Amino acid sequence: MNVLIVEDDAELARQLVEELSGDGHEVRVEVEGSAGLAAGSGDEWNVIILDVSIPGLSGFEIVERLRETEIHTPVIFLTAKSQVSDRIQGLSLGGDDYLTKPFSMDELKARLIALDRRYSRNPASMVSLPSGWKLDPLLREVSIDGRPVALQPREWSLLRIFLDHEGEILTNSFLLDRVWDIQFDPGTNVVNSTLSRLRKKLDQEGRDTHFQTIRGRGHVFRRHA
Amino acid sequence: MLRSFSDSSLWKLTGMTLGIVGSAMLMMWLVTSWALRRSFDDVGRAIILDDLGEYGELYARGGVDAVSGLFFAGGHDEHNQILRLVSPAGEIQLDVLIPGQPAIHWPDFSDVPHPRDGEILWRRERLANGINLTVGRRRLEDGAELWFGRTNRSDLAAIRSVQEWNFLALLFTGVLAVGPVLWFANRVLRPVHDLMEGARRMARDRSLDHRLATTAAIPELEQFAEAFNASLDRIRALTEELEAANDQLAHELRTPLARIRGNIERILKQTDGGNQEDAVRAIEEIDRASELIQRILSIRAGDSGAMKLQRSPLSPCELVREIHDLYSPSAEERSLAFPLRLPDDDRLVPLDRQRFHQALCNLLDNAFAYTPAGGEVELSLEFTDHDHVRFLVRDTGPGLKAGDERRIWRRFMRGSAASAQTPGIGLGLSLVRAVATAHGGEADARNRPEGGAEFWIRLPFD
Numbered sequence: 213m214n215v216l217i218v219e220d221d222a223e224l225a226r227q228l229v230e231e232l233s234g235d236g237h238e239v240r241v242e243v244e245g246s247a248g249l250a251a252g253s254g255d256e257w258n259v260i261i262l263d264v265s266i267p268g269l270s271g272f273e274i275v276e277r278l279r280e281t282e283i284h285t286p287v288i289f290l291t292a293k294s295q296v297s298d299r300i301q302g303l304s305l306g307g308d309d310y311l312t313k314p315f316s317m318d319e320l321k322a323r324l325i326a327l328d329r330r331y332s333r334n335p336a337s338m339v340s341l342p343s344g345w346k347l348d349p350l351l352r353e354v355s356i357d358g359r360p361v362a363l364q365p366r367e368w369s370l371l372r373i374f375l376d377h378e379g380e381i382l383t384n385s386f387l388l389d390r391v392w393d394i395q396f397d398p399g400t401n402v403v404n405s406t407l408s409r410l411r412k413k414l415d416q417e418g419r420d421t422h423f424q425t426i427r428g429r430g431h432v433f434r435r436h437a
Numbered sequence: 438m439l440r441s442f443s444d445s446s447l448w449k450l451t452g453m454t455l456g457i458v459g460s461a462m463l464m465m466w467l468v469t470s471w472a473l474r475r476s477f478d479d480v481g482r483a484i485i486l487d488d489l490g491e492y493g494e495l496y497a498r499g500g501v502d503a504v505s506g507l508f509f510a511g512g513h514d515e516h517n518q519i520l521r522l523v524s525p526a527g528e529i530q531l532d533v534l535i536p537g538q539p540a541i542h543w544p545d546f547s548d549v550p551h552p553r554d555g556e557i558l559w560r561r562e563r564l565a566n567g568i569n570l571t572v573g574r575r576r577l578e579d580g581a582e583l584w585f586g587r588t589n590r591s592d593l594a595a596i597r598s599v600q601e602w603n604f605l606a607l608l609f610t611g612v613l614a615v616g617p618v619l620w621f622a623n624r625v626l627r628p629v630h631d632l633m634e635g636a637r638r639m640a641r642d643r644s645l646d647h648r649l650a651t652t653a654a655i656p657e658l659e660q661f662a663e664a665f666n667a668s669l670d671r672i673r674a675l676t677e678e679l680e681a682a683n684d685q686l687a688h689e690l691r692t693p694l695a696r697i698r699g700n701i702e703r704i705l706k707q708t709d710g711g712n713q714e715d716a717v718r719a720i721e722e723i724d725r726a727s728e729l730i731q732r733i734l735s736i737r738a739g740d741s742g743a744m745k746l747q748r749s750p751l752s753p754c755e756l757v758r759e760i761h762d763l764y765s766p767s768a769e770e771r772s773l774a775f776p777l778r779l780p781d782d783d784r785l786v787p788l789d790r791q792r793f794h795q796a797l798c799n800l801l802d803n804a805f806a807y808t809p810a811g812g813e814v815e816l817s818l819e820f821t822d823h824d825h826v827r828f829l830v831r832d833t834g835p836g837l838k839a840g841d842e843r844r845i846w847r848r849f850m851r852g853s854a855a856s857a858q859t860p861g862i863g864l865g866l867s868l869v870r871a872v873a874t875a876h877g878g879e880a881d882a883r884n885r886p887e888g889g890a891e892f893w894i895r896l897p898f899d
Contacts, residue, residue, distance in 0.1 A: 221692055227699035265688055292691035293684055295738075296791045297745040314695035314727050317702050366762060392763055396795050397728065399802035399865065405766035428705055428717030 213237045213258040213328055218248030218274065219290065220266045224313075228261065231317045232324075245269030252278055257285045258328050261320075264291035264302065272305050279306035286327040290315070299395065318381040318429055325380065339375045342422065342435040354414060361413050366391055370406055371414070374423065374433035383430040407431060447626055451618050458614040462607040469603055470596065477592035478571075482559075485573040488585050489557065492520065493577050501530050504583075508533060517541070517588040519572075525580030540564050541588060544572055552576045568593065625655055632662060640877070645673040645742070676743040683734045683743075690730050698723045732864040739871025746792065746875055750785035753826050757818045760797045764805070764816075772810040778817035786826050786898045788876065796872040796880075799865035800830040800892050807834035808889070826896050833889040842882060846870050869894065 215232055219225040220243045232239045242248040245268025252260050252274060264271035275287050288309040289302045299310045308330075309323050341347065344357040352368040354361045363371065369391045373382065384403045388394045392402075407423055415421045425431050495503045501522055508520050514535045521543060522531035535541050544560040552558045558574040572586035631650045639647050648669060649662040698720060705716035738744040761777040768775035797816075804814040812833040819827050837845065845866050866880075869892075873880040878896030885891050 221696070223696045224692070224699065227696070227703075230703075231699075292688040292695075295745060296747055296789065300747055312727075313691040314698040314723055317699060364762075392759070394763070394794055394798075395791055396731075396798075397724075398763075398795075398798040400764065400767045400798075400805050402763050402767050405770045408770060409766050428713075428720045429702075 213324070214256050215239050215259050215261060215324070216248075216251055216257045217241045217261045218245070218252070218266060218271065219243065219261070219263040221263070227317070228320075231321070235321065243267075245271075245274060249274045249277055252285065253281065253283060255283070255285070258332070259324050260285055260287045261324075262287050262289055262307075264289055264293055264298070272302060272307075275302075275306045284331075286331045288320075288323055288327060290320075296395070316383045316385075316429065319383040319386045322377055322380050322382050322386050325377065329376075339378075341375070356414065356416070363410075363413065366406060367410055367413070371410060374431075378433050378435070381426060381430045381432050387431070403431075447618070447622050450621055454614050454618050455611075458611045462611065465607060466600065466603065470600065473596045473599060474592075477589060477596065478569075481571055481587060481589055481592060482573075485571060485585055485587060486557070488518070489573050489575045489583055492583055492585065493575060496522070496577055496581065496583065497579075505531050505533070517590050519543070519584075519586045521582075521584035523582040523584070530581075541570060541586075543584065543586070544570070546574060551582070554578075564588065628655065628658060632658065639669075645669060645676060672742070679737070679743050683738060687730060687734055691727060694723050694727055729864065732868050736864065736867045736871045739868070739875050742875075744792075744871060744875040746789040748787040748789050748876075751788045751790055751793075752783050753786050753788070753818050753828070754779050754783045756788065756790065756793060757797070757816060757828065760794065760801065761816050763798075764801050767805060768814065771805065773805065773808055774813040776813070776815050778815060780818060780820055782820070784820065784826070784898070786896065788896075789872075792872045792875070796869045796894060797828060797830075799869050800828075800894075803865055803892070804830050804832040804834065804890075808832045809834070812889075821895075824897055824899065826898060827893050828895075829891060829893045831885060831889060831891045836884040836888060836890045837882060845882065846880070866892075 215237050217225060217228050217232075217239060219228065219241065222243075225241045225243070229239050229241060240251065242251050243266070245266050247268075248262070248266065249269055252262075262271040262274060269277070271289055271291070275289075278285070278287070286308045287306070288311060289307050290311050290313065291298065291302070292313045302310050308327055311320060311323060346355045347353075348355070348360075351360075352363050352365065354363065354371070370387065373387060373390050384401075385395075385397055387403050388397065391406075404425070407425070411421050411423055415423075419436060422433055422435070423431055424434060492504050492508070495507055499506075504520070504522060508518075511518075513520065513533060517535060519535060519541060520531065520533045521529060524530050534543075541564065544562045546558060546560060549558060552574055554576055556576065560572045560574070562570045562572075564570055568588050568590050570586055570588045572584060574582060574584045576582055628650065635647055635649045639645075648666045701716050701719045701723070705713060705720065708716065735744065757777070757779065761775070765775060801814065801816065808814055813831075814833075815829070815831040817829045817831070819829070821827055847867065870880040873894045873896065876896050878894060880892070880894045882890055882892045
């Protein structure tokens with residue numbers, strides 16, 4: 213993936229470059245608004261990561277100008293502004309996603325991949341299911357080796373997100389946003405509880421769980437080898 | 438506009454003005470009628486006196502013929518005048534009544550003696566239709582008697598005509614009197630009404646964008662509106678300053694946290710064993726600190742009226758159902774009964790969905806944290822007083838200790854039942870109250886008689 217990062221904080225930019233290029237992405241960094249706009253106007257980028265508060269043009273202004281010139285490269289805002297109104301402003305100006313600092317690198321990556329998939333010409337490669345699994349979206353049922361398991365609507369949505377992001381670490385806040393449309397982390401660990409239900413319903417006795425929780429990072433869905 | 442004035446001062450003013458104008462008109466009508474009648478009566482008497490003198494003199498010079506000659510020449514019937522001349526011997530020599538008006542006849546003088554020389558006897562008789570006949574009877578030099586009478590018919594016609602013009606003039610005055618009422622409605626009441634509406638709208642929308650309309654008609658009101666608007670400008674400037682300061686503060690605090698988090702994440706990925714546990718704890722602390730910053734800024738914004746709401750009409754039932762759905766697995770995990778109680782009907786209420794989610798989640802976090810396994814947390818919604826909605830969270834936890842009712846809403850204060858193991862940073866309820874206040878509502882709590890606590894958010898809606 214080709215990623216343009218417009219971020220004036222040198223340390224954060226360094227971390228982003230290290231993480232993303234470590235994952236095999238092509239990354240370029242701009243530290244100033246106008247330079248960011250000039251770079252972003254090219255069509256080589258799969259995703260642009262845009263800090264809202266940068267010197268020169270703000271991140272919001274850059275997106276506005278890009279969209280005015282019919283450049284629709286997906287943009288994810290990275291910002292210290294966390295007011296709901298800022299988020300709504302950013303998205304209404306043409307941004308595609310919004311991540312508040314401090315953020316988890318895992319979450320940023322999950323969001324980047326989701327954005328890239330949404331926009332890429334060849335949409336999401338077919339989700340491959342663990343062997344013996346069949347999904348019935350109409351009934352919201354998973355049948356495992358012919359045994360049907362009915363899921364609640366949110367359990368179903370949660371499972372779909374995990375299947376779409378197989379092998380990626382998904383944070384609580386990412387799951388809350390995508391499954392429940394909630395942009396804060398409640399004090400009660402609601403994600404873990406719903407995940408426990410999924411484990412009870414879908415894991416087979418005597419085998420490792422499909423839904424692994426990595427403390428401090430998030431949850432990951434893995435097929436059995 | 439009229440509808441809104443229906444129970445206001447406009448009707449009182451209209452009533453009073455019409456009352457005053459009406460009474461004035463009636464008084465004027467009565468007084469002029471009375472005064473005109475009196476004046477015409479005096480004039481009528483003077484005419485009779487005058488004519489008695491004139492016809493007496495004619496009689497002395499030319500006898501009966503001279504009298505009748507002038508009388509007929511004067512068109513007595515048109516003037517409703519009658520004349521009688523009685524000779525000294527008591528014989529009626531001339532007796533002229535008005536042809537075709539038999540009602541006008543000589544009054545009876547039989548109860549009085551004949552008039553002495555120079556004396557005039559008066560009689561007045563009331564005829565039909567309010568008409569009076571006044572007769573004067575005078576003794577002439579040779580002992581003959583001259584009777585002269587006239588009715589006030591023409592006086593009454595004149596009075597009626599005056600009163601008709603009078604009535605028109607009063608009607609015109611009455612119409613003019615509506616002028617001040619209209620002026621009052623337009624230049625005084627409307628601005629007052631607009632002022633009131635403006636203030637109401639400000640309270641309802643909690644917006645600092647509105648300004649009170651000023652009116653030049655009432656200088657005091659104009660000064661009031663100007664002073665009020667100036668205060669609003671000041672509050673707005675302060676609010677904007679606060680928003681800018683909040684943004685700045687958020688930026689200053691969050692950016693270093695982001696740098697630290699990034700580095701610790703790397704450490705977490707690269708190490709294992711005991712170090713990994715340390716890194717996890719550090720990340721959790723950073724996330725906690727960032728949540729704390731977020732809440733403090735939100736509460737600060739809420740306190741100063743600067744909390745920006747993204748309100749849209751939402752179904753409270755749907756909202757509560759979503760939250761119930763979100764917390765159900767956690768309730769199950771903690772062995773808590775978690776009933777949901779919804780009203781039969783539903784309305785749309787303008788709410789900021791994210792903020793409200795957060796407020797309700799905070800109430801549930803609280804209830805879940807304090808209710809022991811096997812207990813019950815009930816989430817319910819009710820519409821009260823037609824235009825209020827109440828979100829309720831009841832628990833069977835230890836309840837509030839005396840004095841906690843007020844304390845728990847303060848920042849960083851936790852209820853007496855909190856222990857070191859109870860999760861939370863003590864800002865949840867302050868945030869709940871900030872969100873409720875920003876929506877124009879209130880948040881409160883009390884102990885339930887059957888044990889446990891009850892927390893609620895109550896909001897008005899139109």
